[in-house]
Amino acid sequence: MPSMNMIQALNSAMDVMLERDPDVLIFGQDVGYFGGVFRCTAGLQKKYGSKRVFDAPISEGGIVGAAVGMGAYGLRPVVEIQFADYIYPAMDQLTSEAARLRYRSGGEFSAPITVRTPCGGGIYGGQTHSQSPEAMFAHVCGLKTVMPSNPYDAKGLLIAAIEDDDPVVFFEPKRIYNGPFDGHHDRPVKPWAGHALGEVPDGYYTVPLGRANVLRPGTAVTVLCYGTMVHVCLAAAAESGIDAEVIDLRTLMPLDLETIEASVRKTGRCVIVHEATRTCGFGAELSAQVQEACFIHLEAPIERVTGWDTPYPLAHEWQYFPGPARVSEALTRVMEF
Template identity: 75%
Template sequence: MTMIQALRSAMDVMMGRDDNVVVFGQDVGYFGGVFRVTEGLQAKYGSNRCFDAPISEGGIVGAAVGMGAYGLRPVAEIQFADYFYPASDQIVSEAARLRYRSAGDFTCPITIRMPCGGGIYGGQTHSQSPEALFTHVCGLRTVMPSNPLDAKGLLISAIECDDPVIFLEPKRLYNGPFDGHHDRPVVPWSRHALGNVPEGYYRVPLDKASVFRSGSQVTVVTYGTMVWVAEAAAQEAGIDAEIIDLRAIWPMDLETVVASVKKTGRCVVVHEATKTSGFGAELSALVQEHCFYHLEAPIERVAGWDTPYPHAQEWAYFPGPDRVGAALRRVVEGG
C-alpha cells in the first residue's frame, strides 16, 4: 500500500468495527478528499458516517469536540495543516483541556488529520510543518508517521485513543517512501517498501519510537519525511548512523532516544520545520539533559530555513541528504 491507501484502510477498518467512528471535513465525502485519502468511504458507509463540512476549520474541530464528548469517535480532516490556525482555539482551549476541566467526566476521543510539509510546490499556505506548536499544548498527542505500515497502525491507535490526537501526514510520502531525493523512487533495499501493510486491524503504539536503522557512530533523531532523508544521507556519507523515528512526536519515547545516544555518543536532530523554536530545540535539550556525560561531540540540528516558506526554492529549503550528511560528518569527526 501507499500511505494514502494505508490511511484509508485504517479508517475503513475502524468504521467497520465501530459505528461511533465518523469521518468528516472539507471535500472528504463524495469527492474523497483533495488527496483522495477518504475515497470510497462515503459510498461504503453512507453520508451520515462520512460527510463534507463547510469551509470552517473552527466549526469542524468544534463539532468534533462535541461529538467526542457525547460518545462518537470523530476523525476530522483539516485539508492542509496550514489551515489549522482558525481552529486553534477549539484545539487548544477545548479539545486539549476537556478531560482536565471536567475532572474526567468527559473525554475528547477525536483525531484531527492534517497533511503537512512541502514537496508539492504548494507555496506558503499549503506547505507548513507546525508540529512544534501542538507539542507545546498539554493534553494533545502529536503523531507523524514515516511509512505506510506505521501510518495505518498509528491511525487506528489514534482513533481508539480517548484523548485528542493531532495526526500529521507528510504529503511527500503519500504515494510511497523515497530515498531522500525528490526525483528518485524508494531504494530497493528499504525494509519499508510498499505493500507490507496488513489488510485488517492492527495497532502501532502511540508512545513508542522505532529504531528505523541500527548503527554505532551517531544517532539521528527525526520523524516523517526526514527519516528517509537521514537514511539517504547516512548511506551517501558512508556513516553507520542509528536512525530513531519518533513516530509519536509528543508525548515522545525518550527512553529509546536516550539509549541510542548513550550507545553512539553523538546526536544529530533533523526536521523539516524552521530551526528556531522548532521541535528539534526540545529534542536537543532533552538529549543534553539526559546524555551529557556520554556525548563526545556537540549536538547538531538540521532544519528548514528561518524564513517564510520559499515557494520557488522549496527543495533548497528542505534539509536534504547533502546538508544532513555534512552534519553527520562534522559530528562523527568532532570530539
C-alpha cells in the same frame, strides 16, 4: 500482505475503524462525495453512508469544535483539515477545549477526536500549502502529536489514534503520500506517481503511540527524525559511510525518551533532523531533552539540520528541504570530535 502507498493505508485504517466501531465518523472539507483533496477518504461515504462520512463547511474552527462536542457525547470523530496551513482557525478549539476537557471536567468527559492533516512541502504548494507546524501542537499539554513516515506505520498509528481517549493531531507528510522517496532533494518523486511504498495488512492492527522505531542500528551517532526526513536521513547514513543509528520518532508527544536516551548513551553523538523551520522547532526540545538526560555521555555538540527560518519558498522548495548532503555534513562534523 498487499502493497499500499500512504494514502491507501490511511484509507484502509479509516475503513477498518468505521466497520469496527459504530461511534466512529468522518467529516471535513470535501471528504465525503469527493473523497478528500488527496483521496484519503475515497469510497468511504459510498460504503458507509452520508451520516457517517460527510462534508463540512469551510470552517476549521467549526469542524474541530463540532468534533469536541461529539467526542464529549461519546462518539469518536475523525476530522480532516485539508492542509496543515489551514489548522490555525481551529487552534482555540484544540488547545482551549479538546486538550483540556478531561482535566477541567475531573475526568467526567474526554475528547477522543483525531484531527488528520497533510503537512510539509513537496508539491510546490507555496506558503499556504506547505507548512510543518507540529511543534505548536507538541507544546500543548493534553494533545498527542503523530507523524508517520511509511504506510505500515500510518495505518497502525491512525487506528491507535482513533481508539485513543484523548485528542490526537495526526500529521501526514504529503511529500510521501503516493510513492517511494529516495531521500534526495534534487531527485523529487512526482506526488501522484501512484507507486506503493510498503506492505500493509488488510485488517486491524495498531502501532502504539509513544514508541519510536530504530530503523537503522548503529554505534557512531544517533539520528533523530520523523516523517519525510526519515527517508532523507536513511539516505545520508548510507551514503556517508558513517555508522549512524537512525530513529524514527513516529510520535512526537508522547515522546519515547527511553529509546532516545539509550541510543545517545551508546553512540555519544546526536543529530536531529526536521523539515520545519529551525527556531523553536521540535528539534530544539529534542536537543534539550538529550542534553539533560545524556550530558555526560555526549562526545560532541548536538547538531540540528532543519528548514530555514524564512517564509516557505515556492520556487526553491527543494533547496529549502534538508537533503542528504546537509545531513551528511552534520554527521561528519559530530564525528570530528
